[in-house]
Amino acid sequence: MAGISVGAALLVIAFCAGGLAVLSTVADLRDDAAEAHEDRSLRDAACLELEQRLNRLTPPGATTSPQARATAVRDENAAARIYVTQVRDRRAADGWRELVDARTAYAEGLDAQAKSRTPAFFVAPRTGDGRAVADELARSSPEACAGPLRRLAAPDL
Structure with missing residues (x-):
């Protein structure tokens, strides 16, 4: 009889521990989801701020000389x-x-172009497997970053 009582008590303890583990996992998942949402919100806001900063600047493609374009790229x-x-x-x-x-x-190349007339070219960075870094960023960045990313990926425009 004592063995059955001990066995039943262990079963109840195991059941309670399992229930607490499930509750803990659910709580952790909720915390992770809330944190991910907060991260997305912060990145969205940061992207919008980036776009506002860029909109206050002259685009490099709107400049008339290599020096002015280099300055616009640096800005x-x-x-x-x-x-x-x-x-x-x-x-x-x-x-x-x-x-x-x-x-x-590219900005350094534009500075050299102004002095030596050697044309400067923007070379878009690529990942190890040959994909454009800008394309990878477009996939992994918030939607709000699409405009700034397009602008930064094409400094000639």
Whole structure:
């Protein structure tokens, strides 16, 4: 009889522990979902702020000289760097940095073009498997980043 009582007590304890584990998992999933929603909201807001900063600047394609285009590219890069510091996802931040670095190289080429008449070309960064970094960023970034990303990916426009 004592064995049955102990067995029943262990069964009740196991059942309660299992129930608590399920409740804990559900609570963790809710916390993760809330955190993901907050992250998306913050990134959406950061993208909108980036777009506002870019809209205050002269687009590089609207300039008339290589020096002015280089300055416009650098100004846009400064605006983008503010956004990059707010991106928590390391992979996404690295992609944005690659894009800004490629634009920096282009601005340096424009400076050289002004002095030597050697044409400068923007070379869009690519992933290890050959896909455009801008395309990868478009897939992984919030919808609000689509406009700024298109603008930054084409500094000649």
